[in-house]
Amino acid sequence: MLKQQQQTNEPNMSDQKLNDRKLNERLSAFIDAEQSDIETSLIIDALLNDSEYKQQYIRSQLVNDCMNEQVSEAIITSNDLRNNISHALESLPAHFSDDAVSLQAGITEDIANNSWFQTLFKKSSEHKVISGLSVAASVMFVTLFSLQSLNSDQSGQFSDNVAATSGVLQSQPNPSLIQLSSSLPASYASTATVGSNAMNQDKKQKYQWIEADPALSRQVRQYINEHENYRAAYNLQPKIRTATYQLSE
Amino acid sequence: MSDNESQNKIDLEIVRRVQRGDKGAFDLLVIKYQHKLAKLVLPYVHDRDEVLDVVQETFIKAYKALPRFRGDSAFYTWLYRIAINTSKNYLTAQSRRPPRSDVDVVDAEFYDGGSAMHDNTTPEASLATEQIKEAINQVISGLPEELKIAITLREFEAMSYDEIADIMDCPVGTVRSRIFRAREAIDNEIKVLL
Numbered sequence: 001m002l003k004q005q006q007q008t009n010e011p012n013m014s015d016q017k018l019n020d021r022k023l024n025e026r027l028s029a030f031i032d033a034e035q036s037d038i039e040t041s042l043i044i045d046a047l048l049n050d051s052e053y054k055q056q057y058i059r060s061q062l063v064n065d066c067m068n069e070q071v072s073e074a075i076i077t078s079n080d081l082r083n084n085i086s087h088a089l090e091s092l093p094a095h096f097s098d099d100a101v102s103l104q105a106g107i108t109e110d111i112a113n114n115s116w117f118q119t120l121f122k123k124s125s126e127h128k129v130i131s132g133l134s135v136a137a138s139v140m141f142v143t144l145f146s147l148q149s150l151n152s153d154q155s156g157q158f159s160d161n162v163a164a165t166s167g168v169l170q171s172q173p174n175p176s177l178i179q180l181s182s183s184l185p186a187s188y189a190s191t192a193t194v195g196s197n198a199m200n201q202d203k204k205q206k207y208q209w210i211e212a213d214p215a216l217s218r219q220v221r222q223y224i225n226e227h228e229n230y231r232a233a234y235n236l237q238p239k240i241r242t243a244t245y246q247l248s249e
Numbered sequence: 250m251s252d253n254e255s256q257n258k259i260d261l262e263i264v265r266r267v268q269r270g271d272k273g274a275f276d277l278l279v280i281k282y283q284h285k286l287a288k289l290v291l292p293y294v295h296d297r298d299e300v301l302d303v304v305q306e307t308f309i310k311a312y313k314a315l316p317r318f319r320g321d322s323a324f325y326t327w328l329y330r331i332a333i334n335t336s337k338n339y340l341t342a343q344s345r346r347p348p349r350s351d352v353d354v355v356d357a358e359f360y361d362g363g364s365a366m367h368d369n370t371t372p373e374a375s376l377a378t379e380q381i382k383e384a385i386n387q388v389i390s391g392l393p394e395e396l397k398i399a400i401t402l403r404e405f406e407a408m409s410y411d412e413i414a415d416i417m418d419c420p421v422g423t424v425r426s427r428i429f430r431a432r433e434a435i436d437n438e439i440k441v442l443l
Contacts, residue, residue, distance in 0.1 A: 021433075024429065024433065025425065025426060025429040028425070028428055028429035028432050028433075029410075029425050029428075029429070030259070031432075032252075032403060032410070032428070033252060033255030033256045033258070033259055034255070034409070034410045034425065040258070040259060040262050041262065044259075044262060044263060044266070044274065044277065047277055048271070048273055048274060048277075056436065057277075057280065058280055059436055059439055059440065059443065060432060060436065061280055061281060062284070062381070062439070062443075063381075063385060063432070063435055063436070063439060064404070065284040065285070066378075066381050066382055066385060067385060067404040067405070068404065070284050070285050070288055071284050071288075071378060071381070072283070072284045072287030072288050072291075072300065073297075073377075073378050074287050074297040074300040074301055075283050075284055075287050075300075075301070075304070080301070081279075081283060081301055081304060081305060082276060082279055082280070082283070084305050085275075085276075085279055085305055085308050085309065086276060088305070088309050089272055089275065089309070089312055092272075092309075092312065092313065094270040094271075094272050095267060095268050095269070095270060095315055095316050096268075096269065096270050219269070222269060
């Protein structure tokens with residue numbers, strides 16, 4: 001009967017519903033850990049950004065626990081556990097481990113080219129939030145470039161301004177190490193001269209690219225990579241490339 | 250790759266995100282393991298509120314310790330170890346003895362401590378659990394044969410999609426689709442109850 005219903009309904013389904021079904025099928029595979037590698041990151045992204053999708057996951061996980069006799073009666077009637085944990089975590093700092101468990105390297109590089117990723121986030125009810133994040137990040141980087149010019153003769157204060165501008169960087173208080181700029185390979189970063197139009201030749205020689213803290217560099221790059229993925233999902237305008245450096249005289 | 254290894258791979262991806270500052274991702278681990286941990290700590294504690302307290306404390310300890318988790322062991326093994334230690338510490342704080350039969354972390358996944366607390370659960374809780382189980386069974390029994398076989402082999406026999414595809418003599422993609430359709434039917438029923 002179910003099959004007959006589906007056969008009847010499917011031709012009339014809108015594209016959105018078909019997409020939703022595909023997403024839900026991927027979630028089902030995710031619960032069984034039978035999803036592909038590339039789907040792992042994408043599904044987790046969707047779960048973190050789409051509350052409806054997350055609710056579906058919660059129900060599916062409950063059914064899975066029930067069928068495996070793993071369901072706890074104490075928890076099934078309590079809506080407080082997750083709220084309490086979430087509330088408790090609010091007072092704890094976010095982790096920024098330099099040695100985060102590494103796996104599935106290369107997945108994020110593929111995300112921007114994956115059409116399913118775009119579909120996924122178009123479906124998300126948090127579309128506007130993500131777009132806003134992308135715009136905010138873009139504005140942040142433009143601000144950073146502006147600050148670079150404005151403060152080119154105040155190298156001591158420059159990095160502090162950068163940290164104050166960026167909420168992301170504030171959470172890792174190490175302001176003397178960070179700056180974002182146009183793309184430079186790491187090998188070049190140690191020797192290249194900053195090419196600001198505002199600087200005269202004498203000042204240019206004062207500011208040298210030197211290597212920043214590698215861990216912090218990785219962290220910033222990861223943030224930018226994620227930003228780049230969102231950008232790609234919405235066909236936002238052009239790339240923001242990064243390198244880290246420390247100003248020194 | 251075994252089911253446990255595949256599940257661990259997902260866990261590590263989520264852990265990696267939490268380690269890199271995404272607190273929200275930790276909630277996915279809570280959703281996945283809250284019931285399993287509650288079952289695990291049952292032999293140590295006496296009532297529903299204590300279960301919730303110990304499980305909550307376990308997750309918070311795990312979050313705090315997450316920067317030190319390197320993935321040397323499976324995440325769930327690491328989490329279960331924290332849960333057992335938290336339970337024992339809880340008992341010590343209450344000046345109570347641990348249960349006679351200790352739960353080994355390796356066996357914890359398969360441990361059924363449910364009967365230990367039956368007298369202490371509320372009638373509402375038992376009713377809710379029974380209603381969900383009954384709804385699931387009813388939906389499964391009403392499914393078309395191919396969906397019923399697929400979901401049964403997956404959930405009750407813990408077979409991989411490849412194994413199910415072999416048995417049902419169909420592509421893996423078809424198995425994936427059938428299991429999803431079975432789950433979709435179950436979800437439509439469960440949604441009403443929750």
